[in-house]
Structures are given as structure tokens and as C-alpha cells.
Amino acid sequence: MTDSELHFRKLERMYMDAVRTNINTAVYQGIHLKVDDERAEISLMTEPKFFHAANSLHGSVYFKM
Structure with missing residues (x-):
């Protein structure tokens, strides 16, 4: 595993x-x-x-993503 790949896995973790x-x-x-x-x-x-009363995706989901 390269240093970059190791760094990416650490970010994921x-x-x-x-x-x-x-x-x-x-x-x-x-x-x-x-x-x-x-x-x-x-x-x-x-x-x-994940949807609010207006049947649209709640902003907290966008923020989390």
C-alpha cells in the first residue's frame, strides 16, 4: 500500500x-x-x-454528507 493509499484509508476510518x-x-x-x-x-x-414536511430532503442530511 502506498503512502497516499494509507492516508486515504486513515481518512475513511x-x-x-x-x-x-x-x-x-x-x-x-x-x-x-x-x-x-x-x-x-x-x-x-x-x-x-430524511425528508421534512415539504417532502424534500432535510438540510441536515446535506450537511452530514
């Missing part, structure tokens, strides 16, 4: 460790981060609980 704590575990189950050279991808399957 740091992000996921934060997700696994407190409220994030209950609210954002299934979130995934993939970091590569010049690219980062965060994915989360949307669920009805």
Missing part, C-alpha cells in the same frame, strides 16, 4: 469512527466513504425519515 458515535449511529446507518486520489465519495441510501 476517521470519518467512519465519527459516524459510529452518538446519534449518528441511529440516524445515518449505512453511510459509506471512499477516498481516492483527487476524489472522495460519500454515499447514503435515503429513507423517508
